[in-house]
Amino acid sequence: MTGSSGPAVVWPHRRRFYVPYHDVDVLNHLNHAAYFPMMETLRCDYYLPLIGSTDPSRLDIIIAEASCRYVAPVAYGSELVGEVAPARPLGTTSFVLLYRFSHAADGTVTARGRTVIVTFDYATGAKRPIAPAVRTRLDADAVDPIAAGWTP
Numbered sequence: 258m259t260g261s262s263g264p265a266v267v268w269p270h271r272r273r274f275y276v277p278y279h280d281v282d283v284l285n286h287l288n289h290a291a292y293f294p295m296m297e298t299l300r301c302d303y304y305l306p307l308i309g310s311t312d313p314s315r316l317d318i319i320i321a322e323a324s325c326r327y328v329a330p331v332a333y334g335s336e337l338v339g340e341v342a343p344a345r346p347l348g349t350t351s352f353v354l355l356y357r358f359s360h361a362a363d364g365t366v367t368a369r370g371r372t373v374i375v376t377f378d379y380a381t382g383a384k385r386p387i388a389p390a391v392r393t394r395l396d397a398d399a400v401d402p403i404a405a406g407w408t409p
Contacts, residue, residue: 268342269398270303273361276335287331287367293323296356296370299341303354307391317385321351322373329360329367336361343395344371344402350384351375352395355405369406 280291301313308315331337337358344353356370378385387395 266400268340268355268357268400270299270342271338271340272299272302274298274337274339274358276331276333276337278333281333285332287335289325289327292325292327292356292358292368292370295337295339295358296323296325296341296372299339299356300354300372300374303341307394308388317376317378317388318374319377319384320372321375323370324372325356325368325370327368329365331358331360331367337367338364342400342405343398344405344407345399347387347392347395347399350386352387353402355400355402355407357405366406371407 274295276287276291280288282288301316304316304318305311305313308317338361340357340359342355342357344355352374354372354374356368356372357366358368358370359366375384376387376391377383
């Protein structure tokens with residue numbers, strides 16, 4: 258697959274990632290599994306302020322599904338820009354976060370990720386509704402998944 262041109266809309270949270278040698282495979286490509294820790298970092302960077310904490314042990318979410326689509330190769334030493342945004346529509350107890358990675362140098366999209374997040378009460382071991390204040394922020398930041406490159 259070929260990369261697409263750079264992102265047209267900036268998402269609510271972004272950060273840069275440097276591609277270290279240990280994440281590169283024998284073909285000098287960023288290994289597919291390396292995107293999942295980057296998605297986790299973006300998720301915590303975005304979600305923790307929504308719940309008013311900087312402590313990951315305070316997270317009230319659980320991951321129900323995670324996927325990544327690889328669009329263009331990434332070589333050792335590259336710098337990527339990772340972005341995260343919630344997708345429309347939000348559920349009652351769950352929501353989707355979308356991730357977009359692009360080359361910092363030219364904006365070429367290299368991968369798109371997706372996680373299904375369930376709000377979870379760890380004390381009772383059960384899912385729970387998304388807190389109203391969190392829902393308001395998620396809804397304000399939400400993007401259309403098809404416009405973001407996720408086709409059904």
